[in-house]
Amino acid sequence: MPALQAVQIPSERKTQDYRSTYNDVRDWLRREKSASEKAESSIDWDDVVFEVDLLKSQEINLDYILELIFENNKKIKDKVALVEDVRRVIRASLGNRAKETLLVDFINQTDLDQLGDKTSLIEAFFTFAQGEQRREADALIADENLNVEAARRYISVSLKREFASDNGTELNALLPKMSPLNPQYLSKKQSVFQKIAAFVEKFKGVGGQV
Numbered sequence: 001m002p003a004l005q006a007v008q009i010p011s012e013r014k015t016q017d018y019r020s021t022y023n024d025v026r027d028w029l030r031r032e033k034s035a036s037e038k039a040e041s042s043i044d045w046d047d048v049v050f051e052v053d054l055l056k057s058q059e060i061n062l063d064y065i066l067e068l069i070f071e072n073n074k075k076i077k078d079k080v081a082l083v084e085d086v087r088r089v090i091r092a093s094l095g096n097r098a099k100e101t102l103l104v105d106f107i108n109q110t111d112l113d114q115l116g117d118k119t120s121l122i123e124a125f126f127t128f129a130q131g132e133q134r135r136e137a138d139a140l141i142a143d144e145n146l147n148v149e150a151a152r153r154y155i156s157v158s159l160k161r162e163f164a165s166d167n168g169t170e171l172n173a174l175l176p177k178m179s180p181l182n183p184q185y186l187s188k189k190q191s192v193f194q195k196i197a198a199f200v201e202k203f204k205g206v207g208g209q210v
Contacts, residue, residue: 060093062205063122065103070121073112083107098201102129130208137210140199144192150174155196155210162204164197 068089072082083104090100106128115121141151151174158164165171171193178185 060089060096062096062099065089065093065096066122066125067118069103069107069112070115070118077113079107079112098198102132102202105132126206126208129203129206133203133206133208134210136199136203140195144195145176146192147174147176152210155199158196158200159204159210162200164193164200166193 065086069082069086072085076082086103086107087100090096090103096103103125106125110124110128112121115124137152137155140146141148150170154164154170154174157170166189171189175185175189175192178188
């Protein structure tokens, strides 16, 4: 039909910007919902529906992002522009938003021109990511004064299942020795859980050991 033929399809970059904005609003509203439950907001959050399945059908995976880094580096030879393009793609992705700093650090700390093909770049990224995973796990355990063995076990299990859980006694076992009756116990537990959950979101899927 002439009417359909006249419709202009948005460019890939524009589509990514739309997806990124969608994800920003989605995350913001989730935070607002959490806060509103405590403040007894009058907003009926049940009316706010996100069609996540629509986005999942076109989800951008990690291999796609790494291939984009390889191809765009060959074309533009400009890390600032490359980082900008990669940030745009990552923010349009539901599953890889937490990996933004990891991917940007990889670009900035790697001589991409020395990687002759996509396979070499992908292997270089996973080597880099696994090194960062070990370094950040060590720092998290030391900074929070966690039980080392229990913390590594809990983080490893969480990475394998791709999410952290505060059910059961696994989380309690890694906390510093502190009485559950101590007023600071619950806040410490929640803070540690949030940091590990963010760690898992960032590093799930990169393999390696913590």
